[in-house]
Amino acid sequence: MAELTQNANCYEMKHQLAYYECTDSGHPSMSMMCSMMTMVSDAHSIFVGLDRQTIEKSGGAWVVIGYDGTLSDEQPSFGDQVILGTKAIAYNRFFALREFWMTDLNHQHEYVRLRAMFVMMNLKKRRLMGIPDELIVPFNSPVEKRLPRLASPVELGADFDNQDYRVRYFDIDINHHVNNARYFDWLMDPLGADFLRHHQVASFTIKYESEVKEGSTVTSRYRLADGESDAPTSVHEVWSNGELCTAATIKWKKVQ
Amino acid sequence: MAELTQNANCYEMKHQLAYYECTDSGHPSMSMMCSMMTMVSDAHSIFVGLDRQTIEKSGGAWVVIGYDGTLSDEQPSFGDQVILGTKAIAYNRFFALREFWMTDLNHQHEYVRLRAMFVMMNLKKRRLMGIPDELIVPFNSPVEKRLPRLASPVELGADFDNQDYRVRYFDIDINHHVNNARYFDWLMDPLGADFLRHHQVASFTIKYESEVKEGSTVTSRYRLADGESDAPTSVHEVWSNGELCTAATIKWKKVQ
Numbered sequence: 452m453a454e455l456t457q458n459a460n461c462y463e464m465k466h467q468l469a470y471y472e473c474t475d476s477g478h479p480s481m482s483m484m485c486s487m488m489t490m491v492s493d494a495h496s497i498f499v500g501l502d503r504q505t506i507e508k509s510g511g512a513w514v515v516i517g518y519d520g521t522l523s524d525e526q527p528s529f530g531d532q533v534i535l536g537t538k539a540i541a542y543n544r545f546f547a548l549r550e551f552w553m554t555d556l557n558h559q560h561e562y563v564r565l566r567a568m569f570v571m572m573n574l575k576k577r578r579l580m581g582i583p584d585e586l587i588v589p590f591n592s593p594v595e596k597r598l599p600r601l602a603s604p605v606e607l608g609a610d611f612d613n614q615d616y617r618v619r620y621f622d623i624d625i626n627h628h629v630n631n632a633r634y635f636d637w638l639m640d641p642l643g644a645d646f647l648r649h650h651q652v653a654s655f656t657i658k659y660e661s662e663v664k665e666g667s668t669v670t671s672r673y674r675l676a677d678g679e680s681d682a683p684t685s686v687h688e689v690w691s692n693g694e695l696c697t698a699a700t701i702k703w704k705k706v707q
Numbered sequence: 708m709a710e711l712t713q714n715a716n717c718y719e720m721k722h723q724l725a726y727y728e729c730t731d732s733g734h735p736s737m738s739m740m741c742s743m744m745t746m747v748s749d750a751h752s753i754f755v756g757l758d759r760q761t762i763e764k765s766g767g768a769w770v771v772i773g774y775d776g777t778l779s780d781e782q783p784s785f786g787d788q789v790i791l792g793t794k795a796i797a798y799n800r801f802f803a804l805r806e807f808w809m810t811d812l813n814h815q816h817e818y819v820r821l822r823a824m825f826v827m828m829n830l831k832k833r834r835l836m837g838i839p840d841e842l843i844v845p846f847n848s849p850v851e852k853r854l855p856r857l858a859s860p861v862e863l864g865a866d867f868d869n870q871d872y873r874v875r876y877f878d879i880d881i882n883h884h885v886n887n888a889r890y891f892d893w894l895m896d897p898l899g900a901d902f903l904r905h906h907q908v909a910s911f912t913i914k915y916e917s918e919v920k921e922g923s924t925v926t927s928r929y930r931l932a933d934g935e936s937d938a939p940t941s942v943h944e945v946w947s948n949g950e951l952c953t954a955a956t957i958k959w960k961k962v963q
Contacts, residue, residue, distance in 0.1 A: 470749065471742040471886065475879045482877065486727040493726065493786070503786065529881055530749070530759065620900045621738065621892045624733045625785055630727065636877045644876045644921060665900060 453558040455534065462495035463536040465556070469640045470529045471569040474647075477704075478526040481635040481652060484563060485518065488551040491535040499589040511571040513547075517629050517681075519602040519656035520565025523571050524704065526651065532556050539590035541598055544581050545570055568601055574626075577662075596630050597625045598629070602656040604698040613672040614641040618663060629663045634697050634702075637671045638687040646675075650683065650703040657699035680704045709877040711790065715847040719750035719792040720846075721812070726785045730903075732962075733783040737891040737908060740819060741774065744807040745888070747791040755845040765839050767827040768802075771887050775858045775912035776807075776821025780960065783908065788812050795846035797854055800837050801826055804854050826859055833918075856914040860954040861943045869928040870897040874919060885919045890953050893927045894943040902931075905928075906939065906959040913955040919947045937961045 455463040470482040480486070492513075496502070506512065527533050542549040545569055553563040573580040587696050616637050624630040634657070639647060663669055669691045677683045682704055689697040728739040729771040735743070748769075750756070762768065783789050789809050796804040802824055802898050809819040829836040880886040890913070895903060919925055925947045933939045938960055945953040 468744045469742070470881050471745070471888065473738075473881055474877060475881055475883050477881050480877055483727075487723070489727070497786070619892060620903050621730060621736055621933045623894060623900070625726050625729055625731055625733050627731050632727065636875060640875045640877060644879070647876050666948045680789070 452556045456536070459500060460678060461497055461536070461538040462491065462498055463509065463534050464491055464494050466490075466533055466535050468527055468529050468531050468533060473529040474653075475646065477528045478651070481639065482552070482632040483657070485632040486630070486691070487553070487633065488537065488565065488567065489515075489547060491537045492549060492550065495537050495539075495590075499587060504681050506586060509586055510573055510575060511575050511580050511583070511586075513569050514571055514572045514624050515567050515602045515658070517658040518565050519654075521565060521648060522563050522652050524651075525560065525562070525563060527553070527555070527562055533562065534558065539592035540660075541592060541593050541595040541597060542582065542587050543598060546598050547582060547587060547592075553578045557691075558575050558690060561568055566599075566601060567575040568598070585632070601658070602700075603657055604656050604685045604700040605684070607672060607674060607686050607698070611672045611674045611686075612641065615668055616640075617668045618665060618690050620665075623665055627665075629660060629665070632661070634689060634699075637689055638673070638697070638699055639670050639701075641673050642685060643676065651706050653682070653702045653704040655699060657697060657702045659697050660695050663689070663696050667691050669696065675695070708812045709790070711760050712792070713754060715755050715832075716843060717792070717794040718754055719790050720747055721790060722789055722791050723849040724783055724785055724787050724789060726729060729785040731782045732904065732907075733784070734907070736894065738808075738888040738909070740809070741888040741891065742886070743791055743809070744793065744823065745771075747793045748805060751793050751795075751846075755948050757842060757845060757875065765827075765842055766829055767839070767842075768882050769825050769832050770828045770882075771823050771915065772826055772840065773824045773857045773912070773914040774821050775850070775910075776819060778819050778908050779817060780907075781816065781818070783809070783811070783818055789818065790814065795848035796822070797851040798838065798843050798908050799850060799852055799854060801835060802854050803838060803848075822855075822857060824854070824891070838888060843856060857914070858956075860912050861940070861942045862916055862954040863928060863930060863942050863954070867928040867930045867944075868897065869926050871924050871926050873924045874897075876921075879921055883921075885921070886916060890945060890955075893925060893945055894929070894953070894955055896942060897903065897927050897929055898931065907925050907962050908962040909958045911955065911957045913953065915953050916951050919945070919952050923947050924951065
C-alpha cells in the first residue's frame with residue numbers, strides 16, 4: 452500500500468466501501484461519493500486541531516456551494532479498500548477551494564477527482580460570514596484574491612420533465628439542513644432505473660443556490676440530451692417554494 | 708482499546724461514525740445502525756473465507772427476515788470510534804440467528820444489542836432455499852432444531868394514520884431489492900421531525916414479510932400510543948400493492 456499523506460495542507464485516509472455506499476451496480480453512488488469527501492475533509496479538519504466544537508464556537512459552519520469533477524471508467528466496488536484524499540487549494544475572505552480524490556490503495560488508479568467550493572455560514576443568522584483566520588490558516592493554503600471558478604451548469608431552458616420529492620426527516624443532517632449529498636438522489640432518480648443502470652457518470656458540476664427547508668417538497672426538473680448516444684448529457688434543477696435551489700449538469704457514459 | 712475478537716464464530720471490527728450515518732441528533736439513525744450490522748456480518752463472512760463470489764455461486768443470498776434489539780440511553784456521536792460485533796448464534800436447515808452489538812472502544816458501554824434472523828433466498832427463483840452446509844458450517848455455530856424466536860410486532864389494528872413513499876432508484880441495493888435498512892426511514896418519518904427530535908429508540912422489533920418491488924409506492928401506516936408519556940410505543944406496517952411487507956413495533960424514550 453502507498454503511504455498516506457497527512458499534513459496541514461493535504462490529508463489522506465483509507466476507507467473500505469460499505470455496501471450501503473454503493474448502488475445496485477455495486478459502485479459508489481454520487482451522493483455517497485460526496486459524503487465520503489465530506490468525511491475526509493472532516494478528518495483533515497480534526498487532524499489540524501479544528502474539531503467540531505472549535506468550529507461551532509465561531510458561530511459558523513462550512514457549507515459547500517458547488518462541486519465539479521470527473522470520474523474514471525473503472526470505479527471501485529463494494530468491499531474495496533480505497534484512499535480518500537483532500538487538499539486545501541486556496542482561499543480568500545469568503546471562499547475556500549478544496550480538491551478531493553479517491554484512488555486505489557497504490558495511488559495507481561484515480562477513480563474520482565473533484566473540487567469543492569466552501570463558504571462559511573453563520574448558523575444563527577443563516578447567512579454568509581467571513582472565514583475566521585483561525586479556521587483557515589491551519590490548512591496552510593495560499594490566500595488568493597481570485598480563486599479558480601467551478602464549471603457552470605448548463606441552463607435548463609423551458610423544455611423539461613419533472614418529478615416531486617418530499618423532504619424526509621432522515622434527509623436532514625447534523626447541521627440541521629438537507630445534506631448536500633442528498634440532492635444527487637433527487638437529481639438522478641427521475642432519469643429512471645433503466646437509464647441509471649446502463650450509464651455511469653463521467654463528469655459533473657453542481658451549484659447549490661439556496662437551502663431546501665425541512666418539511667418542504669422539491670421539484671426535480673431535468674432534460675436529457677442525446678439520450679440514445681454513448682455520451683448523453685443531463686441538465687438538472689431542483690426547485691422549492693418558487694426558488695431555484697440547485698443546478699447541475701451531468702455528462703454520462705454508456706456502461707459497456 | 709480493548710482487543711477485538713475475530714474468530715470463526717464471533718467477529719468484531721472498529722468503525723468511525725461518519726456524519727452521514729447520523730441524524731440531526733448527531734447519533735446514528737436506525738437505518739444506518741442496521742446497515743452497519745450488515746457491514747460487520749459481511750466482514751465476518753469474508754474473514755471465514757466466504758466472500759461475495761462464493762456466496763453468489765450457490766445461487767443464493769442471505770436475507771434478514773427480522774430484527775429485534777435494545778438501545779442504551781447513551782448513544783455514540785458522529786466522529787466517535789466504536790466497535791461493531793457479531794456472533795453466529797445457531798442455525799437449522801432454513802434459519803440462522805446472529806447477534807450484533809455496538810460498544811465503545813473499551814467494551815465498557817454497550818450502545819446497541821440486537822438479533823437478526825437470516826434465511827437464504829434463491830435469487831433466480833426469488834424464494835427460500837435450504838442453507839448450503841458450506842455457507843454456514845464455517846461459522847462454527849450449533850445446529851438447533853428450534854431457534855429462539857424474535858419478539859413479535861404488536862398488531863396495528865384498524866385505527867392508524869398513514870403516509871405514502873415512492874421507492875427511489877437509490878433505495879435499491881446491490882442485491883437488487885430495497886435495502887432492509889431503508890424501511891426504518893419509511894416507518895419512522897411519518898412520526899414527524901418534532902417527535903423524532905425529542906425521542907430516542909429504546910427497543911424495537913421488525914419483521915420483513917414480503918419484498919417491496921422497484922418502482923412501487925409503499926404506504927407507511929402507524930399508530931402512536933401514549934405519545935405524551937415518557938415512554939411511548941409506536942406500531943407500524945408498510946404495505947405495497949395490497950400486501951403487508953413489514954411490521955414493526957418501536958418503544959421510545961423521551962430525550963432528556
